[in-house]
Amino acid sequence: MSETCFTPTPRSNIKRLPQRGEYDRATIYQILDEGLICYVSFVVDNQPYVIPTAYGRIEDTLYIHGSPASRMLRTLQKGVEVCVNVTLLDGLVLARSAFHHSMNYRSVVVFGTVITVQDPQEKLAALYAFTEHIIPGRWAEVRSPSPQEIAGTLVLSLPLVEASAKIRTGAPNDDEADYQLPVWAGEIPLQLVASTPIADSRLRSEIELPAYVQNYTSKNRV
């Protein structure tokens, strides 16, 4: 059973604007579960790299995957330190001064060392998590990975041990004198929204659009 809260470490502790810091595991997992892309940073010969990639979570483990031919994954499978970020942009914050403009966001950072998943059972579970993370209900309908496809996918796991979130919500924080200015101020909420699905041109004509595609929402999909 994992702890309710992550313990802040020197690198995961939110030092700047600490009131925006969150270490609660449920809050952090909700952000990870809502996000679709994570940003994985790593170091090669003292050079930083950051690469966006899909991911999945199973309990206290984050999984990423890709082709064994990928430079990122070839590097990561050596078991290097990573820093992974998932950020949900919730809105633009329009203040009365240029200086106090901001954004509302929920952002998670995870530190740790990635491990190559060797066990085919764990690999298959991770592949299931990737698909269901993106679009719940999909796995049961599609062709499952063949043994060759499983073997040809590099899956890496990152234990969720050292993580924190930074969250900003609500109205702008203007300087007291600026509240008198004749300037509109407030928030423009932003959301990742699905529009009408586009059927593949080779889709067999008798196949109907499934409800989980038609009603897809990125938010609260899990």
Added chain:
Amino acid sequence: MSETCFTPTPRSNIKRLPQRGEYDRATIYQILDEGLICYVSFVVDNQPYVIPTAYGRIEDTLYIHGSPASRMLRTLQKGVEVCVNVTLLDGLVLARSAFHHSMNYRSVVVFGTVITVQDPQEKLAALYAFTEHIIPGRWAEVRSPSPQEIAGTLVLSLPLVEASAKIRTGAPNDDEADYQLPVWAGEIPLQLVASTPIADSRLRSEIELPAYVQNYTSKNRV
């Protein structure tokens, strides 16, 4: 006058799925101008960090900013190597097999060394670019930064010299045999959409909602 295309370097060259690589400056700038958040990665004592932050572009320079109290900016102002990523998620790609599920995206990576902007004129121009990048038309309405605010903002510049884009569009690429499966396949387009603006609770009652707020769209805003 800058070159039409970036020259691929060993680190910016798209090796994996090279057909998705783009080095055209106009394409890359369009992605940077549409994005709202960039992910800045850097190294401290061989430890990678990645931090999401707002940004702006003026011609061939990317600017980021923040408080001099921020750990990231304190590190970056020493003039360290960074890798910056901006990714626009355009859709989910639903294939007939789990293996071929993908995403449509436009992603830019920039490599280089950040420089602290000292010149107050360039700093002010960068602050203008941040605001107008997020919401065109805003700068003219709000209180401009005071000399103290300009002095209290750390602005860093990154020359756009070494950059590349990776782009995926369109339908899934299924295995030939899978096209016969009774599975819906295609794309779910995704877009960052603004919903009804929320006025600040202290907004003076006579202030009307400006058109540039009411009609805000993240896409094609520039």
